[in-house]
Amino acid sequence: xxxxxxxxxxxxxxxxxxxxxxxxxxxxxxxxxxxxxxxxxxxxxxxxxxxxxxxxxxxxxxxxxxxxxxxxxxxxxxxxxxxxxxxxxxxxxxxxxxxxxxxxxxxxxxxxxxxxxxxxxxxxxxxxxxxxxxxxxxxxxxxxxxxxxxxxxxxxxxxxxxxxxxxxxxxxxxxxxxxxxxxxxxxxxxxxxxxxxxxxxxxxxxxxxxxxxxxxxxxxxxxxxxxxxxxxxxxxxxxxxxxxxxxxxxxxxxxxxxxxxxxxxxxxxxxxxxxxxxxxxxxxxxxxxxxxxxxxxxxxxxxxxxxxxxxxxxxxxxxxxxxxxxxxxxxxxxxxxxxxxxxxxxxxxxxxxxxxxxxxxxxxxxxxxxxxxxxxxxxxxxxxxxxxxxxxxxxxxxxxxxxxxxxxxxxxxxxxxxxxxxxxxxxxxxxxxxxxxxxxxxxxxxxxxxxxxxxxxxxxxxxxxxxxxxxxxxxxxxxxxxxxxxxxxxxxxxxxxxxxxxxxxxxxxxxxxxxxxxxxxxxxxxxxxxxxxxxxxxxxxxxxxxxxxxxxxxxxxxxxxxxxxxxxxxxxxxxxxxxxxxxxxxxxxxxxxxxxxxxxxxxxxxxxxxxxxxxxxxxxxxxxxxxxxxxxxxxxxxxxxxxxxxxxxxxxxxxxxxxxxxxxxxxxxxxxxxxxxxxxxxxxxxxxxxxxxxxxxxxxxxxxxxxxxxxxxxxxxxxxxxxxxxxxxxxxxxxxxxxxxxxxxxxxxxxxxxxxxxxxxxxxxxxxxxxxxxxxxxxxxx
Numbered sequence: 001x002x003x004x005x006x007x008x009x010x011x012x013x014x015x016x017x018x019x020x021x022x023x024x025x026x027x028x029x030x031x032x033x034x035x036x037x038x039x040x041x042x043x044x045x046x047x048x049x050x051x052x053x054x055x056x057x058x059x060x061x062x063x064x065x066x067x068x069x070x071x072x073x074x075x076x077x078x079x080x081x082x083x084x085x086x087x088x089x090x091x092x093x094x095x096x097x098x099x100x101x102x103x104x105x106x107x108x109x110x111x112x113x114x115x116x117x118x119x120x121x122x123x124x125x126x127x128x129x130x131x132x133x134x135x136x137x138x139x140x141x142x143x144x145x146x147x148x149x150x151x152x153x154x155x156x157x158x159x160x161x162x163x164x165x166x167x168x169x170x171x172x173x174x175x176x177x178x179x180x181x182x183x184x185x186x187x188x189x190x191x192x193x194x195x196x197x198x199x200x201x202x203x204x205x206x207x208x209x210x211x212x213x214x215x216x217x218x219x220x221x222x223x224x225x226x227x228x229x230x231x232x233x234x235x236x237x238x239x240x241x242x243x244x245x246x247x248x249x250x251x252x253x254x255x256x257x258x259x260x261x262x263x264x265x266x267x268x269x270x271x272x273x274x275x276x277x278x279x280x281x282x283x284x285x286x287x288x289x290x291x292x293x294x295x296x297x298x299x300x301x302x303x304x305x306x307x308x309x310x311x312x313x314x315x316x317x318x319x320x321x322x323x324x325x326x327x328x329x330x331x332x333x334x335x336x337x338x339x340x341x342x343x344x345x346x347x348x349x350x351x352x353x354x355x356x357x358x359x360x361x362x363x364x365x366x367x368x369x370x371x372x373x374x375x376x377x378x379x380x381x382x383x384x385x386x387x388x389x390x391x392x393x394x395x396x397x398x399x400x401x402x403x404x405x406x407x408x409x410x411x412x413x414x415x416x417x418x419x420x421x422x423x424x425x426x427x428x429x430x431x432x433x434x435x436x437x438x439x440x441x442x443x444x445x446x447x448x449x450x451x452x453x454x455x456x457x458x459x460x461x462x463x464x465x466x467x468x469x470x471x472x473x474x475x476x477x478x479x480x481x482x483x484x485x486x487x488x489x490x491x492x493x494x495x496x497x498x499x500x501x502x503x504x505x506x507x508x509x510x511x512x513x514x515x516x517x518x519x520x521x522x523x524x525x526x527x528x529x530x531x532x533x534x535x536x537x538x539x540x541x542x543x544x545x546x547x548x549x550x551x552x553x554x555x556x557x558x559x560x561x562x563x564x565x566x567x568x569x570x571x572x573x574x575x576x577x578x579x580x581x582x583x584x585x586x587x588x589x590x591x592x593x594x595x596x597x598x599x600x601x602x603x604x605x606x607x608x609x610x611x612x613x614x615x616x617x618x619x620x621x622x623x624x625x626x627x628x629x630x631x632x633x634x635x636x637x638x639x640x641x642x643x644x645x646x647x648x649x650x651x652x653x654x655x656x657x658x659x660x661x662x663x664x665x666x667x668x669x670x671x672x673x674x675x676x677x678x679x680x681x682x683x684x685x686x687x688x689x690x691x692x693x694x695x696x697x698x699x700x701x702x703x704x705x706x707x708x709x710x711x712x713x714x715x716x717x718x719x720x721x722x723x724x725x726x727x728x729x730x731x732x733x734x735x736x737x738x739x740x741x742x743x744x745x746x747x748x749x750x751x752x753x754x755x756x757x758x759x760x761x762x763x764x765x766x767x768x769x770x771x772x773x774x775x776x777x778x779x780x781x782x
Contacts, residue, residue, distance in 0.1 A: 009072035011080055012046040015039050015058060018083035021220030025321070025373050026102065027060040027084070028415050037416045041321035041373035051076070058082050097192040097212040099462050099472065100167065100201055100425050101379075101411050107464070109472045109495025109509045111195040111550060111567050113137070113612070117188040117216075119625070122682060122691055122737055124229055124751045124776045126253065126274050127180040128191075132211070134693045134735075136612040136629020136678045137195050141671060142763040143180060147195050149606050149633035150208025150571060152671035153763055154579050155533065155596065158518045162198065162206035165213050166327065168367065168385045169205070173401035174435035174450070175520035176205055179389070182331045182363055184309040186225075186257045186270035189216040195610075196569065197513030197546035200474040200493040203429065203456055207513040207544055208571070215327070217313060218268060222260035224781040229253055231774035233279050237757045241348040243281035249300065251276045251774070266313040266325075271306070278302040279769050280338055281350045301351070305333030321373035331363040339528050340765045344719025348759065348767050352718070355528055360392040377413035382406075397526060399437035401519075406430050421464035429456040429478075433519070440523040440535075450519045452482040460493075470497040472509075480516040480541070483523075487541050489514040503554025503563070513544040517577065521598040532595030534584035539577065539598050546571040555615075560624070562615030570607045572638075575600040578670070581706040582655045583647040594652075596704075601657065602639030604669060608632050623684040631676045635669040662705045670704060671763070673697040675730070687741040689749075698730040703764050720764055731760040739776070749776040 015027045023043025030036025031047070031054045039045045047056070051074045058066040063084040072078060098108040105114065113135055125131045129140045139146040141153050151160040163170050163178045171178055191213055198206040230252040235242050253274035260267055280301025313325035336358050338351035365387040372380045387403040409427040414420070431454040440450050460474035472495040479488040495509035517539045525535050550567040578601045585593030612629035640657040647654055658664050668674070675698035682691035708724075710716035734756060739749030750773070757771035 008048050009051050009076040010048055011078045013079050013081040014043045015082045018085045030057055038377040044320055095192050097194055106505050107470050109497045109507050113193040115191040124774050128183050129180040134678050134680050134695050137610055137631045142766055147209035149635040149672045158521045159205055160207040162202045162210045172389050173403040173433035176518035184329050186255050187215050187268050189214040197511040199513040200476040204516045207515045217266050218259040218261045221782050225257040227255045227778045229774055229776040231772050234771035236770045238759050240346050249277035264315045268311040271308040273306045276303040283351050283353055283356050301336050303335035307331045323371045325369050327367040329365050333361045335359050344723040358394045362390045364388055377416040379411045381409045399439055401435040404432045423462045425460045427458050435519050439526050455479045468499040505552040507550045509548050511546045516541045532591050534595050534597040536598050540575055540600055542577050543574045559619050560615050560617040564613045567610045573604040576604040580655050583652040599644045601644050602642040604637050606633055606635040621686045625682045627680045629678040633674055635672045636667045640667050661702050662708050663702045668702050670702045673700050690738045693735040696732045699728045746779045
């Protein structure tokens with residue numbers, strides 16, 4: 001410790017979380033004259049003050065503010081260690097994704113949902129998309145995420161929603177597609193979902209929003225969890241579609257987690273195994289047809305997968321504020337997937353011949369990182385990720401990609417520099433993708449081999465005025481190159497949040513977005529069954545802007561506390577990318593050159609409103625949690641007559657919205673559902689818990705017209721046209737869960753998904769699972 005001035009004194013100490021014992025970096029520490037500092041990476045603070053009486057305030061987002069009265073003498077060096085307690089109010093939930101630094105949920109300028117791990121565990125969530133299906137504003141169509149109708153269905157190429165693990169992207173490098181079962185959910189701190197254009201902070205693919213999984217680090221007490229489960233599918237409600245003869249298909253699996261501190265080292269190890277015999281039956285084919293794969297044709301729509309994750313973080317006591325770490329995830333799966341059902345009655349749960357793909361998948365990521373918290377409120381963070389994905393597929397669909405991603409970020413809190421409540425966030429990003437596949441034969445320069453790079457810079461400023469008004473401003477420049485083709489974009493965002501009254505917050509935001517085409521969209525050339533997909537090397541990036549006005553209102557009804565959030569939004573797209581049917585190859589090609597291709601389809605607009613309610617109630621031994629939401633969207637084409645491009649043969653009409661859509665009323669975009677209701681209610685009472693989830697999606701009015709034309713003309717008879725006529729009222733799906741604690745550390749639960757056993761399709765020609773009964777056993781050792 002350095003010399004002490006004869007006219008001053010010092011107060012120093014360490015600030016910790018009262019429940020976990022973890023040190024808290026970034027806590028604001030100041031006296032009644034607003035002279036202050038912030039804690040470093042080890043929770044340590046040191047404040048120089050004049051001798052006399054002082055009221056020292058310790059303030060940190062998500063924690064109750066703590067005040068301590070002290071009396072300092074000249075030359076005194078006083079040690080005061082402090083414990084902060086978490087706030088119980090839902091509005092004080094701490095989030096990171098909105099600004100890449102910790103903020104209170106009530107202060108952010110965008111719409112966000114926060115999902116806690118308890119709900120994910122209680123539902124026996126084996127892949128994250130099943131949890132997202134009950135989240136307000138989110139829809140998953142055949143593994144592709146939609147947020148507020150910002151995207152449709154793109155046959156697995158290109159996502160307008162960025163998926164992150166700990167702020168780093170985890171979409172595949174070639175197609176920009178998530179692998180939901182790859183995501184490690186055993187050690188989840190919380191899941192944050194941003195709704196609306198988020199490209200300033202997260203770049204291309206965040207055109208409609210972001211889904212960020214934040215993993216947890218160990219508490220002071222070691223923790224071990226083991227979960228075992230097994231389940232059985234019911235017979236489908238349509239009796240003639242039952243394909244199994246002897247016994248119903250089963251699922252089963254286990255997951256584990258071990259989390260502990262070893263002196264200054266944080267260690268987390270988790271893993272998962274899952275087996276599913278599948279509810280989709282084998283193909284019905286002619287055994288003499290040698291074009292199929294005999295080792296796979298007798299298999300059901302099965303899935304077997306395993307995953308293990310290891311996270312390490314080292315804190316350096318001799319260098320306060322310095323942390324280094326390594327996060328890893330390794331994954332192996334074998335599964336089948338089907339693009340088209342056989343027909344809409346006896347073949348509803350069977351694949352059309354040639355549409356079943358067998359996949360042997362290997363994936364891993366390795367994330368080294370280093371962080372340094374300075375004494376003046378600054379934080380340096382350098383994070384990198386190697387994400388490797390290798391898919392060995394039948395039907396000539398195999399593909400491989402490596403994504404090298406690096407991001408340097410500097411965050412400065414200016415409180416210690418006498419500028420209170422100002423935070424700046426600067427970052428630079430570099431990404432390099434190498435992808436190889438026979439799928440990408442559209443790249444004539446080096447058939448099957450592709451490279452894409454990104455270089456970006458971003459800056460965001462967040463300032464709070466008078467403890468009421470929060471303002472956010474941001475800018476990003478990103479340069480993108482794919483196989484020598486270059487594009488760049490500079491975009492801006494702004495937002496404000498004003499505290500109207502106690503627990504009343506008015507917000508407004510404007511954000512621009514962009515998305516560069518994926519390698520798959522530009523260069524893919526393949527077919528599945530009788531559907532052909534063609535490349536488009538001239539495909540250009542799409543752009544958008546998003547405007548939102550929202551009101552968040554806290555409430556207290558007896559012992560029930562929570563908030564209601566109402567949002568009005570509009571997003572407009574330019575050069576909107578959609579998969580479109582037409583004649584893209586010469587007539588000598590199989591199928592006469594007809595097929596699908598990614599095209600810039602003109603301009604589009606999505607307007608709508610969303611109401612969500614989150615509540616919590618605790619009375620003695622009873623605890624109630626609820627999440628409800630309604631979303632209405634009006635997604636329309638603004639250029640329905642615009643010709644997208646020219647067909648190869650003048651016999652076929654050049655495509656536009658009007659001649660490629662099955663229903664042009666109101667110019668509604670394809671593969672959207674305008675009304676969506678989501679809800680979950682969970683009740684814990686002493687040793688018992690009970691919960692129910694529900695989701696309603698209105699009818700999907702518009703799809704690709706070609707699917708109905710092929711069906712009615714007998715070229716590809718799927719029964720789709722009649723199915724859509726018979727199932728045009730939308731779908732309401734409910735899940736039920738319940739269980740009890742055998743003792744303090746073990747719990748037994750029963751989960752029923754698709755409680756009413758509805759036969760429904762989120763995406764035409766792909767039936768969803770029938771009712772599933774699952775028994776779950778969970779044990780926790782502390």
